[in-house]
Every structure is written in C-alpha cells, then in structure tokens.
Amino acid sequence: MSFLDYAPAPESRAILNLRDRYGLFIDGEFVDGRGEPFHTISPATEEHIATISTANTADVDAAVAAARRAYDRTWSRMSGRDRGKYLFRIARLVQERARELAVAESLDNGKPIKESRDVDVPLVAAWFFYYAGWADKLDHAGLGANPRSLGVAAQVIPWNFPLLMLAWKIAPALAAGNTVVLKPAETTPLTALIFAEILQQAELPPGVVNIITGAGDTGAALVAHEGVDKVAFTGSTGVGRAIAKQIAGTDKKVTLELGGKAANIVFDDAPIDQAVEGIVNGIFFNQGHVCCAGSRLLVQENIHDEVVERLKLRLSTLRLGDPLDKNTDIGAINSREQLERIRELSDIGVAEGADRWTAPCDIPANGFWYAPTIFTNVQTSSRIAREEIFGPVLSVLTFRTPAEAIAKANNTPYGLSAGIWSDKGSRILAVADQLRAGVIWANTFNRFDPSSPFGGYKESGYGREGGRHGLAAYLAPAPIGQSAAGRSALGRGASKGAIEADAAEPAVGARAAKPARGAKRRQADAATKGSKR
Amino acid sequence: MSGTSLVTARERAIAVLGGEPDDATLRRYLHGIPGVDAVGLEQRAAGLGTRSIKTTSKQWALDKIITLIDLTTLEGADTPGKVRSLVAKAMTPDPSDATTPRVAAVCVYGDMVPYAIEALGAAHGDPDDGLISVAAVATAFPSGRASLEIKLADTAEAVAAGADEIDMVIDRGAFLAGRYGLVFDQIAAVKGACRRPDGSSASLKVILETGELVTYDNVRRASWLAILAGGDFIKTSTGKVAPAATLPVTLLMLEVVRDWHLATGQRIGVKPAGGIRSSKDAIKYLVTVAETVGEEWLVPHLFRFGASSLLNDVLLQRQKIATGHYSGADYVTID
Numbered sequence: 001m002s003f004l005d006y007a008p009a010p011e012s013r014a015i016l017n018l019r020d021r022y023g024l025f026i027d028g029e030f031v032d033g034r035g036e037p038f039h040t041i042s043p044a045t046e047e048h049i050a051t052i053s054t055a056n057t058a059d060v061d062a063a064v065a066a067a068r069r070a071y072d073r074t075w076s077r078m079s080g081r082d083r084g085k086y087l088f089r090i091a092r093l094v095q096e097r098a099r100e101l102a103v104a105e106s107l108d109n110g111k112p113i114k115e116s117r118d119v120d121v122p123l124v125a126a127w128f129f130y131y132a133g134w135a136d137k138l139d140h141a142g143l144g145a146n147p148r149s150l151g152v153a154a155q156v157i158p159w160n161f162p163l164l165m166l167a168w169k170i171a172p173a174l175a176a177g178n179t180v181v182l183k184p185a186e187t188t189p190l191t192a193l194i195f196a197e198i199l200q201q202a203e204l205p206p207g208v209v210n211i212i213t214g215a216g217d218t219g220a221a222l223v224a225h226e227g228v229d230k231v232a233f234t235g236s237t238g239v240g241r242a243i244a245k246q247i248a249g250t251d252k253k254v255t256l257e258l259g260g261k262a263a264n265i266v267f268d269d270a271p272i273d274q275a276v277e278g279i280v281n282g283i284f285f286n287q288g289h290v291c292c293a294g295s296r297l298l299v300q301e302n303i304h305d306e307v308v309e310r311l312k313l314r315l316s317t318l319r320l321g322d323p324l325d326k327n328t329d330i331g332a333i334n335s336r337e338q339l340e341r342i343r344e345l346s347d348i349g350v351a352e353g354a355d356r357w358t359a360p361c362d363i364p365a366n367g368f369w370y371a372p373t374i375f376t377n378v379q380t381s382s383r384i385a386r387e388e389i390f391g392p393v394l395s396v397l398t399f400r401t402p403a404e405a406i407a408k409a410n411n412t413p414y415g416l417s418a419g420i421w422s423d424k425g426s427r428i429l430a431v432a433d434q435l436r437a438g439v440i441w442a443n444t445f446n447r448f449d450p451s452s453p454f455g456g457y458k459e460s461g462y463g464r465e466g467g468r469h470g471l472a473a474y475l476a477p478a479p480i481g482q483s484a485a486g487r488s489a490l491g492r493g494a495s496k497g498a499i500e501a502d503a504a505e506p507a508v509g510a511r512a513a514k515p516a517r518g519a520k521r522r523q524a525d526a527a528t529k530g531s532k533r
Numbered sequence: 534m535s536g537t538s539l540v541t542a543r544e545r546a547i548a549v550l551g552g553e554p555d556d557a558t559l560r561r562y563l564h565g566i567p568g569v570d571a572v573g574l575e576q577r578a579a580g581l582g583t584r585s586i587k588t589t590s591k592q593w594a595l596d597k598i599i600t601l602i603d604l605t606t607l608e609g610a611d612t613p614g615k616v617r618s619l620v621a622k623a624m625t626p627d628p629s630d631a632t633t634p635r636v637a638a639v640c641v642y643g644d645m646v647p648y649a650i651e652a653l654g655a656a657h658g659d660p661d662d663g664l665i666s667v668a669a670v671a672t673a674f675p676s677g678r679a680s681l682e683i684k685l686a687d688t689a690e691a692v693a694a695g696a697d698e699i700d701m702v703i704d705r706g707a708f709l710a711g712r713y714g715l716v717f718d719q720i721a722a723v724k725g726a727c728r729r730p731d732g733s734s735a736s737l738k739v740i741l742e743t744g745e746l747v748t749y750d751n752v753r754r755a756s757w758l759a760i761l762a763g764g765d766f767i768k769t770s771t772g773k774v775a776p777a778a779t780l781p782v783t784l785l786m787l788e789v790v791r792d793w794h795l796a797t798g799q800r801i802g803v804k805p806a807g808g809i810r811s812s813k814d815a816i817k818y819l820v821t822v823a824e825t826v827g828e829e830w831l832v833p834h835l836f837r838f839g840a841s842s843l844l845n846d847v848l849l850q851r852q853k854i855a856t857g858h859y860s861g862a863d864y865v866t867i868d
Contacts, residue, residue: 003593003831004823009585114583273788274573317824326585423568443570 006319009326011113015100021051022189024059024213025196027066028206033059035214040189043110044323044332044367052189055212057221060181063210064227067152067179070207075179076149080136087132087174089202094125097198101191105163106323108190110332110368111286113324123448124167127466130450131171134471138176141468147475149177150253151229156219156243157192158235159185159334160289160390165234166192168465170209171450176474178230181210183222185235187335189213220246228252230474234291237388237414237459255463255473257291257455259388260416262437263409264294264445267402268303270421274443276310279394282419282445284318284372287333288392291460292417294445296385298405301398308376308396315359315372322364330361330392333368342370342391349375349384354395380408388414402427406434415457419445438464536727536734542763543721545797549761559713563757569749569785578781581824582817591816592854596634597831598815598847599626600660602838603668603804605640606868607675607772613648615868616641620652622868623665627848629864630855636844637833638666638698642674643691650695659697660833668698668738672723675742675771677702681719688726692735699727700738700839702771705745708755716755720762736834738804739764743782744774752782756789766802772839777807780817787825794826803830806839812850815843841868 021037023030033053040049055063075083094101101124102116111120139145153173157165162184173180184192196211212218216239223231223243233243234257247254264282266275282294299307323331333339350356354375363369370391378385378395385395399405409418418437420428428442438455441447448454453469455461463473543554552558586594604623606615620639627633637660639649649667650657658664669691673679679687688699701723707715720739727735739759743752759767767786770777783805790801803822809815815838822830830836845865853859 003590003597003819003828005590006584006586007588007590009587118583270567271570271573272567274570274577277573277577326583423570443573444576 006327008322010322011103011106011117011324011326013103013107013324016103016107017100018050018104018190021053022193022213023053024055024063025193025199025209025211026059026063026207027069027210028200028204030196033213035059035218038186038215040108040187042107042367043187043334044364046366049108049190052186052193052213054214055183055218059212060218060221060225063181063212064152064154064222064225066207066210067181068227070205071149071151071179074205075174075208076177078177080138080177083174083177084132084135086202086204087128087135087171090198090204091125091128091132093198093201094121094128097194098122098125101163101194103324104194105191106331109159109162109188110323110334111289112328112331113326114328115286115331120161120164123450124163127164127167127171127450131175131471134172134468135175138471138475141471141475143472143475143477146478147176148478150474150476151178152227153178153180153230153232153474154222154225154228155180155182155232156223156235157182157184158291159188160286160291162188163191163195166195168234168470169232172465172470173230173232173474174208176471178474179208181212181222181228183212183214183219186213186215223247230254232463232473233257237461240461253473253476255455255465256461257463257465258416258459258461259390260291260293260414260456260460261296261386261388261412262292262294262414262417262419263296263298263405263412263435264419265399265405265409265421265431266297266299266303266307267405267420267422267424267427268300269423271423271443272303272307272310275421276307276314278419278421278443278445279307279311280314280318283394284315284330284392285446287331287370289334289338289390290446292439292446292454293390294417294419295389295394296409296412297394297396298399298408299396300405301400304396304398308374311374312357312359315374318359318361318372320361320363320369320371330372333370333391336368338390339368339370342389342393345384345387345389346373346375346393349378349382349393349395352379352382352384354378354382354384380411386412402431406431410434410436413459416455416460417441536724536736536765542724545799546717546761546763549796554714554717554761556712556714559717559758559761560711563713563754566753566757569753571749574749574785575781578779578784578821581784581821582780584817584820586816586820591850594816594819595812595847595851595854597819598812598838599636599844600634601831601833601836602636602840602844603638603640603806604636604844605772605806605839605841607640607642607670611642611645613645616645616648617652618868620649620665622844622866624653624656626844627851627865630851633848633851635663635665637837638668640668640670640700640839643669643671643687643694643696645669646691646694646696666697667695668700669694669696670700670702670771672701674700674702674740675773677704678706681722684719685722685726688723692727692729696735698736698738699723700740700768702740702742703755703759705742708746708751708758713758716758717762720759720764724763736765737763738766738768738802740768740771740806742771742774743769743778744776749781749785752785753789756786757793760789760793760801764801766804766837768804768806768839770805770807770839772807775808778805778809778839780821783818784821784825787822787830790830791826800830800835802835802837804837804839809838809840810842810846812843812847815840815847
C-alpha cells in the first residue's frame with residue numbers, strides 16, 4: 001500500500017437537511033416561483049440535489065416590491081446600531097452552521113471541502129462581522145456626515161464562490177441601510193437558499209433580503225426592474241457589458257466585478273518554494289474558477305526552466321477527486337458548459353503552438369473534471385494569454401527586465417489583480433506602483449480580507465467591494481445643506497407615502513430619532529429627492 | 534546504519550561550491566540560495582497539517598511512526614538503570630500487543646552507550662533490518678561550547694564505545710558570526726572522528742538547533758552547510774531550547790534535502806526532535822515528508838523522530854484502533 005493513497009476521508013453529508021424543492025425567498029417566506037423549475041446537480045457526480053424554482057417577471061416584481069416595502073417601513077428607519085445587531089446575528093449563525101454550509105457548497109459547486117471549510121465559509125462570517133461593525137459608523141465611511149442609503153439593491157452573483165459572493169454583496173448593502181433582491185447563479189443556488197433559512201433564524205425583518213432563483217432571464221429582469229436603485233453584478237465581462245448597456249440612462253448606481261487575466265510575476269530573486277506554492281494557489285485554487293486567478297505566469301527568463309520543473313513536481317502531488325473528501329485539492333469543474341469552454345481554449349492553445357503539460361491524475365468516470373494543466377512556450381499574442389479561461393489552466397510567459405514584466409502584465413484588457421514575487425521589498429513597491437490592477441499581492445496570492453477593497457480596472461469592471469470603499473457602492477453623500485442638520489432616517493429611494501406613514505406611526509427602528517427632526521426636515525427630504533417610483 | 538565516506542563528502546562539497554570551503558566561498562554560496570518567505574512557508578506547512586489520515590492509512594502511519602522513533606533520554610540524572618529501562622521499552626513498546634514494531638534507536642549521552650548496548654544484546658543493530666541502533670549525543674551537547682579537541686574526543690569515545698549514530702551540535706555562535714568555514718571544518722572533523730578502526734563510520738546527525746538560528750533563511754543555510762560538510766542527517770534541535778522542532782522548520786529542511794537529492798543524487802536524512810508529543814502531530818510530519826521528498830524517505834535511515842513521550846501516545850492510538858475504545862495512561866508503560 002502506498003501511504004500517499006490516503007484512505008478516503010469524506011466529510012459526512014448527514015449534517016445537511018436539504019429539502020426536495022426550494023421556492024423563492026420573498027418577504028421572509030419561501031414561495032413557489034411561477035417560472036419553469038430547474039434542477040441543481042452535483043458537478044462531481046451529476047446527481048440531482050434539489051428542484052429549484054424559477055422566478056418569472058411577476059416574481060421579480062413581487063421581490064422588488066417586498067424589498068421596497070421593507071426599505072420604506074423598516075430598514076431605512078432602523079438605527080445603524082440595530083442594523084448592526086442583525087448583521088452580527090447573521091455572522092454568528094453562519095459560524096454556527098459553518099460545517100453545513102461548507103458541505104452544501106462543495107456538493108453544489110464542486111469545490112473541495114477543504115476550501116469551502118477553510119476559506120469560503122470563514123470569510124463569509126468575517127464579511128458579516130466586518131460590515132456589522134460599520135453599520136453605526138457610516139459617518140466615517142468617507143462620504144461626509146449622514147450619508148444616505150440608496151434604496152433597493154439588485155444583486156446578481158456568480159457560481160464560483162456562491163456564498164462568499166452573496167456575503168460580499170449583502171453585508172455592505174444591509175449595513176448601509178439598503179434592502180436587497182439577490183439572484184444566485186443557476187448552477188449554485190443551494191447555499192443562498194440555506195442562507196435564507198439563516199435569515200429566518202436571525203429574524204431579519206421580512207423583505208429586507210429577498211433571494212430569487214432562475215437563469216439569465218431572471219437576472220436580466222431583476223437588473224432592468226424600474227423599482228431598483230442599485231445594481232451590483234459579479235460575473236463575466238460579456239454579461240457585465242450587457243448590464244451596463246441595459247441600465248445606461250437610468251439613475252441606477254452600478255458596480256461591476258468582471259473577468260480577469262491576472263499576471264503573476266516571478267522575479268529571479270523570489271523565494272522559490274513559496275513562489276511555486278503561490279503559483280499553484282494562484283491558478284489551481286477553486287479549479288481556477290476565480291476571477292482574480294493568476295492565470296498568466298510571467299517568470300523571469302533566467303529561472304524559467306527551474307520554476308516550471310518545480311511546478312510540475314508540485315502539481316504531481318495535487319489530489320483531484322471527490323470534493324467532499326477532506327484530502328482533495330482539486331475538485332470538479334462547475335458545469336459541463338464551463339468544461340467545454342476550458343477544453344476549447346486549451347485546444348486553441350495547442351493549435352497556436354504552445355506546449356501543454358497535464359498533471360498525472362485519474363479522472364473520475366462521472367461529473368465534470370479537468371486535470372491541472374500548464375502551457376509553456378506561450379506568446380503574448382496567444383489567445384490563452386489573452387482570454388479568461390476560468391479553469392485550472394496556467395499560461396507561462398517569460399520576461400527579461402522589470403520594465404518588460406510591467407509592460408506585459410498591463411498588456412491586457414483586464415485589470416483585476418496581479419502578483420509579485422521577489423525578496424527585494426523596494427522592487428515589489430516599485431513594480432506594484434506601475435501595475436494597473438485593483439488588487440496586487442506581494443509574495444502571496446488569492447488572499448482576501450473584508451477590510452481590503454477589491455475591484456478592477458478596465459474590462460474587469462468598476463466600483464470596489466470590501467473595506468470602507470465597499471460601503472461607498474451602497475451610499476450616497478447627504479444632500480448639500482443637510483449633512484450638518486442631523487441624521488435623516490430616510491434614504492434617497494424612500495417614497496412619499498412612507499414619509500406620511502412615518503409621521504403617523506413611527507416604525508420601531510426609528511424610535512431613537514430625535515423629536516427635533518420634525519416635519520420640516522421630512523418635507524425637505526421629499527422635496528429634494530422626490531418619489532422614486 | 535553506517536555513515537558516508539568523508540573523502541567523497543569533501544570532494545563533493547568542493548565540486549558544488551566551486552572552491553575550498555572557506556568563509557568567503559561558503560558565504561557566497563549560502564547567501565546565493567533563494568530566500569524563504571516565512572508567511573508562505575508557514576501557510577504551506579499548515580496546509581499539509583490539514584490532511585485527514587483515517588482508517589487504514591492511520592494504522593499504517595502509527596506503525597511507521599514507531600519504527601522511526603529515536604527513543605530518547607538526555608537528562609543529567611540518567612543512570613544505567615534508567616537507560617536499561619529505556620532500552621526495554623524500545624524493544625517491547627507495548628507488552629500487551631506483540632505486533633507492535635520496535636523503535637529505530639535509543640538516543641543517550643555518550644557515557645551511557647555501553648549500558649544501552651549491553652541491554653540491547655542481540656537486538657542491537659541496523660533499524661533497516663528491524664534491529665535497534667544506539668545513538669549518542671556528542672560535541673559538548675547541547676551548547677557545543679567547547680574546544681574542537683574536546684568535541685572530537687567526546688565523539689571518538691562514543692564511537693569507540695559502540696555508538697552507531699552520533700548526534701552532534703553545530704557551533705551556533707560561529708554560524709551567527711558568519712564563520713561558515715569554521716562550522717564546516719568542525720562538522721567535517723567530527724565526521725572524521727566517527728570513523729571506526731575497521732574503516733566503517735558511525736552515521737552523523739547534525740543538530741542545527743533551529744530555535745537559536747531563529748530565521749528560516751538561517752535554517753536553510755545551516756542545512757546546506759551541514760550537508761555540504763558531510764552530515765548524513767540534519768536534525769532540528771537538541772530538545773533543550775524552545776522552540777524545538779516545528780512543522781515549518783522541518784518542511785524547510787526537507788526542501789533542502791529534496792534539492793540536494795536533485796542536485797547530487799544523494800539522499801540525506803531529516804530528524805525533527807523535541808516537541809512532537811502526539812500521534813496527530815507526528816502524522817502531520819509523515820504527510821509532510823511524503824508530499825515533499827516522497828514516500829521513499831519514510832525509512833529509518835532517512836527520517837527519524839527524536840522523541841520520548843510520543844511513543845506512548847502512538848501506543849494509545851494503536852490500542853484504540855485494535856479495541857475500538859480509548860484506554861488511559863496506565864495502560865501503557867511509563868518507560
């Protein structure tokens with residue numbers, strides 16, 4: 001027996017308590033969708049997990065209306081401190097149910113359990129904790145005193161980090177006082193729906209967060225909905241471009257977090273063993289389904305052979321297989337469609353003359369799999385050096401001088417992230433200064449923290465998520481002349497009807513409001529912003 | 534277990550260094566080795582530590598750990614009686630289970646070597662053959678603060694008494710002062726003192742005392758230096774300085790050993806010593822060895838644990854697997 005053929009160590013699925021069918025989460029309740037339901041499957045085995053509702057336009061209307069009601073009546077009037085309490089409660093519940101969420105995520109997405117357990121879910125909790133702390137400190141978010149929430153946020157998230165992207169979207173939106181309609185990707189709705197159960201457990205007021213499922217049509221209807229004040233999207237550049245067109249000319253605020261083709265630059269004085277680890281973590285983390293993946297390795301020509309040699313040795317120890325096995329390093333590709341795309345681009349790489357090397361590993365019979373692959377002899381003009389593959393495929397290019405490294409790194413339509421490996425601190429700073437990328441890692445890769453803003457240049461999108469900057473995406477400065485007048489309980493999207501309702505019967509969350517803020521202020525509010533709808 | 538030839542070691546060092554192993558040449562060489570990023574190294578070690586070793590793999594690992602242990606007593610209060618007791622434990626780790634393998638070696642102070650050999654009797658021999666070696670610490674262990682003459686005499690006496698393995702300490706003061714040539718020469722001289730009259734040699738383990746070298750860059754350089762000077766094994770610690778063996782330090786030393794093997798084809802052993810007390814920790818080391826240098830390193834002449842309390846924890850885990858329930862400290866012998 002070989003010790004390295006570790007005995008199976010599968011994480012138990014017994015902790016999951018899944019339903020056969022999931023409805024839409026609207027106004028605090030699960031309701032059946034009126035569209036044609038679809039199935040979510042495990043990409044590792046292609047087995048059916050659950051039947052999921054599709055939201056049609058009427059359902060989207062209902063969800064946006066619920067979010068609007070919750071915004072007008074409850075959430076926008078609640079004090080920041082109280083909003084923070086809900087967020088802290090959600091964060092704690094995520095921690096309590098961490099194992100269940102991790103198993104569900106690996107089952108539905110195909111990512112290895114060690115990643116969902118050690119990276120995704122802990123970061124989800126961290127994101128809620130972080131923004132919970134911001135909820136009552138918005139005056140310090142950099143927008144002046146009394147910044148206002150925007151209203152109803154439409155959020156569409158991708159399948160690569162289903163729950164983490166949900167947290168990135170929902171946590172700052174709620175902290176800032178907005179309500180949310182969120183649509184998870186159709187291949188990975190499961191954890192968002194379990195998260196909806198957590199929201200019920202946390203007794204979040206109904207309608208503050210609504211989760212609707214469906215395919216691209218549902219997302220398009222949500223983004224286009226006229227009751228929406230803010231659109232936040234993470235996904236492909238193609239869809240992002242369509243969204244930008246769709247909402248052009250409206251007053252919806254938008255943040256887009258799109259594709260990337262990050263350069264991972266390895267200088268010849270790099271700590272070589274850690275650089276190899278970083279290259280592996282940069283492109284093979286989450287099967288390369290990472291928008292900020294270090295998919296272009298730029299290695300100084302004088303150490304190219306050594307780095308590639310060590311990389312191949314290291315890749316030979318990666319374990320591909322059952323995502324729920326605790327020893328799995330490389331899980332399943334999320335969908336057949338994505339697998340086809342990876343295969344197509346890899347074949348193009350070969351046709352263009354690059355040398356393909358694939359790590360030796362057994363591919364399971366069922367499910368969608370792609371073995372870790374390296375392309376050497378890749379030219380800057382190759383399509384595999386230009387286009388986002390979104391899979392476990394690394395393109396290796398070389399450079400001779402720091403100036404050439406910078407030029408090659410920036411020579412891409414994208415600009416989401418980059419990595420620099422060098423033992424020389426001054427070089428790291430000098431190179432980082434000239435890279436046009438939203439996130440730059442030095443001697444590490446794919447590390448995330450809620451306090452650090454994340455976002456892109458050029459075709460990688462605009463707006464920032466995370467940190468203080470992430471709040472700016474969900475806030476507007478107070479109207480001129482009002483910032484010193486005291487905190488307004490109402491945001492930009494508040495309707496006139498709600499203002500009157502407020503005057504008649506103050507909502508629970510608004511009871512802390514000072515009596516001095518009388519009808520006069522509210523009139524000013526209404527006059528300045530008017531009714532959104 | 535016998536050590537490698539001194540002459541070839543020196544010739545190989547000169548070939549690798551491209552010159553005589555003096556301070557300047559060694560400095561150029563050792564400082565030309567790529568640096569170590571501490572965060573990345575510790576992250577990798579932590580990642581290896583999350584491997585989940587279950588059922589049959591765990592059974593295999595527990596037995597393997599026992600066969601790799603240098604069962605150690607290094608106390609001022611050591612007596613012939615204590616050493617005899619240690620040897621008995623080494624030969625029969627678990628009297629309630631005859632299938633329990635023997636440890637690789639007993640590790641004692643030089644003056645205790647005759648008692649260990651006498652107690653071992655026919656069981657004394659090469660751990661690769663299922664027998665038990667005697668390892669002696671030497672060279673003014675643990676500080677190494679003595680003249681070279683005393684260190685050599687210390688070593689020669691242990692070898693003459695029958696020690697199969699010598700665990701020497703490097704002069705950390707000289708290393709930190711940049712006197713790499715001096716450290717090299719001392720290791721090479723001790724290696725010479727390991728030679729027996731019949732031409733064979735005791736195996737030489739070089740203790741770096743990583744807790745005093747502090748930085749990973751220093752550990753990497755000291756590892757290269759010890760191997761260049763002819764060490765058969767590189768060992769983390771004396772066990773007298775905290776921190777002793779850690780997983781990141783051991784991973785780093787394994788990477789050096791891997792690179793040396795790639796460069797020269799020679800296999801060097803690694804011995805983490807001190808601080809490894811639980812089976813769970815020891816299994817992390819096995820995983821790190823297997824995934825860094827390969828499974829073929831998991832043999833007594835290429836990997837050892839310097840430990841005393843580890844053995845009993847492994848025995849308790851073995852009993853748990855055999856009987857299905859946990860017992861307690863009184864179900865294994867204290868030594």
